[in-house]
Amino acid sequence: MIDQLIRNIKRTGAPVVVGLDPVLGYVPAQIQKKAFAEFGETLEGASEAIWEFNKQIVDAVCDLIPAVKPQIAMYEQYGIPGLVCYERTVSYCQSKGLVVIGDIKRGDIGSTSESYAIGHLGHVQVGSREFTGFHEDFSTVNPYLGSDGVKPFLKVCKQENKGIFLLVKTSNPSSGEFQDRLIDGKPLYEHVAEKVNEWGSDMIGEEGYSSVGAVVGATYPEQGRLLRKVMPKSYILVPGYGAQGGKGEDLVDFFNEDGLGAIVNSSRGIICAYQKDSYASIGEENFADASRQAVLDMIEDINGALEKA
Amino acid sequence: MIDQLIRNIKRTGAPVVVGLDPVLGYVPAQIQKKAFAEFGETLEGASEAIWEFNKQIVDAVCDLIPAVKPQIAMYEQYGIPGLVCYERTVSYCQSKGLVVIGDIKRGDIGSTSESYAIGHLGHVQVGSREFTGFHEDFSTVNPYLGSDGVKPFLKVCKQENKGIFLLVKTSNPSSGEFQDRLIDGKPLYEHVAEKVNEWGSDMIGEEGYSSVGAVVGATYPEQGRLLRKVMPKSYILVPGYGAQGGKGEDLVDFFNEDGLGAIVNSSRGIICAYQKDSYASIGEENFADASRQAVLDMIEDINGALEKA
Numbered sequence: 001m002i003d004q005l006i007r008n009i010k011r012t013g014a015p016v017v018v019g020l021d022p023v024l025g026y027v028p029a030q031i032q033k034k035a036f037a038e039f040g041e042t043l044e045g046a047s048e049a050i051w052e053f054n055k056q057i058v059d060a061v062c063d064l065i066p067a068v069k070p071q072i073a074m075y076e077q078y079g080i081p082g083l084v085c086y087e088r089t090v091s092y093c094q095s096k097g098l099v100v101i102g103d104i105k106r107g108d109i110g111s112t113s114e115s116y117a118i119g120h121l122g123h124v125q126v127g128s129r130e131f132t133g134f135h136e137d138f139s140t141v142n143p144y145l146g147s148d149g150v151k152p153f154l155k156v157c158k159q160e161n162k163g164i165f166l167l168v169k170t171s172n173p174s175s176g177e178f179q180d181r182l183i184d185g186k187p188l189y190e191h192v193a194e195k196v197n198e199w200g201s202d203m204i205g206e207e208g209y210s211s212v213g214a215v216v217g218a219t220y221p222e223q224g225r226l227l228r229k230v231m232p233k234s235y236i237l238v239p240g241y242g243a244q245g246g247k248g249e250d251l252v253d254f255f256n257e258d259g260l261g262a263i264v265n266s267s268r269g270i271i272c273a274y275q276k277d278s279y280a281s282i283g284e285e286n287f288a289d290a291s292r293q294a295v296l297d298m299i300e301d302i303n304g305a306l307e308k309a
Numbered sequence: 310m311i312d313q314l315i316r317n318i319k320r321t322g323a324p325v326v327v328g329l330d331p332v333l334g335y336v337p338a339q340i341q342k343k344a345f346a347e348f349g350e351t352l353e354g355a356s357e358a359i360w361e362f363n364k365q366i367v368d369a370v371c372d373l374i375p376a377v378k379p380q381i382a383m384y385e386q387y388g389i390p391g392l393v394c395y396e397r398t399v400s401y402c403q404s405k406g407l408v409v410i411g412d413i414k415r416g417d418i419g420s421t422s423e424s425y426a427i428g429h430l431g432h433v434q435v436g437s438r439e440f441t442g443f444h445e446d447f448s449t450v451n452p453y454l455g456s457d458g459v460k461p462f463l464k465v466c467k468q469e470n471k472g473i474f475l476l477v478k479t480s481n482p483s484s485g486e487f488q489d490r491l492i493d494g495k496p497l498y499e500h501v502a503e504k505v506n507e508w509g510s511d512m513i514g515e516e517g518y519s520s521v522g523a524v525v526g527a528t529y530p531e532q533g534r535l536l537r538k539v540m541p542k543s544y545i546l547v548p549g550y551g552a553q554g555g556k557g558e559d560l561v562d563f564f565n566e567d568g569l570g571a572i573v574n575s576s577r578g579i580i581c582a583y584q585k586d587s588y589a590s591i592g593e594e595n596f597a598d599a600s601r602q603a604v605l606d607m608i609e610d611i612n613g614a615l616e617k618a
Contacts, residue, residue, distance in 0.1 A: 021421070024435065032436070041436035073421045077428035078435075079442030080396060084389055105417055107451060109481040112330070112382045119386035126333065126387075127341070127350035133388030142416060144453040145479050146486035170454050172418040177455035178501065181492040188487065188497070195486070 001137045001163045002235060005099045006207040006260060008066030014299045015255070017101060017237070018061060018291075019267025020054055020089060021071035026272050027053040028284045043078050047085040050075075053287075054089050057271055058096060060288035061295045067099040069237075069265050087134055094137070101237065102136030105167065107149045114152035121153070121162040138163045140215060140237070143192050150199055154212065158203065163211035166199075168192050168227060171217025171240030189223065193230040200234055209260070210234050216254065218246025218264065225253035228261065236262045242269030242298070248305035255306060264302055270294045310446045310472045311544060314408045315516040315569060317375030323608045324564070326410060326546070327370060327600075328576025329363055329398060330380035335581050336362040337593045352387050356394040359384075362596075363398050366580055367405060369597035370604045376408040378546075378574050396443055403446070410546065411445030414476065416458045423461035430462070430471040447472045449524060449546070452501050459508055463521065467512065472520035475508075477501050477536060480526025480549030498532065502539040509543055518569070519543050525563065527555025527573065534562035537570065545571045551578030551607070557614035564615060573611055579603045 039045035075086035200212025218240035273294035274287035348354035384395035509521025527549035563571035582603035583596035
């Protein structure tokens with residue numbers, strides 16, 4: 001699946017991923033009104049509104065980008081109907097040829113971690129038959145529990161040709177509270193990165209990269225430079241661009257010399273583009289066009305910075 | 310909610326929690342057959358079988374115990390029908406007066422963490438109305454992302470009178486890979502424990518304990534002794550008893566002198582008791598009776614060790 005992701009990136013020329021992290025407040029009033037008219041002010045109504053919002057954005061940007069990253073928390077808050085919308089979004093994006101990175105940040109131990117891996121990346125056995133649950137292509141994984149928590153994901157990834165991105169250095173201000181603490185002279189995130197490199201060493205695809213990637217925030221470019229070298233074969237998923245403050249020029253060192261090795265996420269910056277002053281003239285009813293323009297601008301910003309570097 | 314948990318513990322005299330972590334392989338053949346006859350070999354059929362299994366166990370043990378801990382990963386692997394079964398199990402246990410600890414190990418940053426907190430412990434706004442998603446009483450939370458990830462949970466807990474248990478030292482063999490590494494002369498888990506103590510300091514209930522608890526594995530009794538002192542006001546949720554090797558005598562130091570402060574989980578040891586040699590004579594068709602006997606034996610083991618100490 002890492003090969004599929006890289007081929008999509010090469011085809012589009014866009015090392016970007018659109019974060020589908022909607023809440024009801026992002027959805028234009030007209031779409032909410034229509035969904036509530038059909039389903040009432042219910043969890044089903046909220047989920048229908050979010051689904052319609054997602055669909056229009058995906059239709060508007062799918063030819064420009066290699067991948068999407070739906071954030072499951074945003075759907076999970078709407079209970080079962082929210083998760084139905086999540087699964088529907090995953091399926092729809094895959095039908096459009098997009099690679100889907102489920103931002104689920106799961107992590108547990110042993111058979112419990114394996115259950116998460118099965119539910120999100122694998123097949124579950126029921127009697128004589130097999131089913132998929134949420135069937136993302138990649139998922140994000142939390143490493144705090146160590147190898148016992150990660151290895152079941154690796155097992156399922158190998159069986160199913162899927163991949164994961166492990167949290168290494170997250171984009172938030174307080175990520176340093178634990179992740180930056182020095183252990184034997186090196187920050188915790190560097191120790192985690194060394195394990196990422198080790199865990200992914202026997203999962204290198206045809207394009208030269210591992211199915212085991214890492215999450216490193218755009219808000220920490222210096223750490224990005226270091227971590228790029230610690231995990232040369234790992235794709236880095238970079239959140240924090242746009243709304244969290246990261247800019248194109250901050251991202252150069254997350255990439256390898258081959259121009260590959262990183263994929264940059266923007267969520268609110270794309271899906272809420274219509275609410276920003278710079279795209280306001282496009283109009284709320286054309287929110288998906290605003291998202292398309294924001295994707296084009298993001299690609300230009302990042303590729304411009306990479307060309308200059 | 311921490312007060313409710315402690316009152317339940319005092320009433321039952323049982324500092325134990327039953328982990329409802331079923332997979333289809335644990336469910337007696339007769340129950341599977343009946344569910345498949347109605348729903349086919351489908352995710353719905355699997356979830357119906359698991360629901361019936363859970364219900365019979367809960368009916369058999371609910372008068373003996375203060376709380377249950379369903380592990381959401383086990384349900385999530387069966388996709389949407391699995392999560393419907395999870396929510397149904399949470400509701401049913403609450404209707405029986407049990408406190409429900411959702412073992413979800415979620416954790417993200419900012420509005421994303423808040424979405425998880427809302428989905429599992431809070432209310433979500435839809436137009437003019439409010440709904441609950443999974444409405445557990447407590448949830449487990451992963452601290453790797455730092456305060457930004459935890460504070461949204463604290464906010465929702467205060468609003469809703471709920472609680473959390475943060476992962477501090479997990480019960481698995483490789484938990485030391487990151488958690489035991491020394492930072493300024495102290496292991497990472499101790500730094501996390503100090504934050505747990507701080508985060509929970511303004512959330513102390515009438516019974517003298519905080520709504521912010523911690524997870525510390527039964528398999529690490531020495532660390533338990535230390536962590537008990539670092540977080541004197543935090544309830545400790547102790548996994549790893551039974552199937553993972555922890556015994557009653559290992560648990561004494563997880564408790565405070567008031568006999569409170571810890572609650573010990575057993576999952577497979579209870580729900581699969583009928584498969585163990587020691588309960589085999591009870592018979593597969595009476596699996597819930599075997600679970601009841603296993604709960605009684607566990608309570609005796611732990612209370613016996615506490616009395617001796």
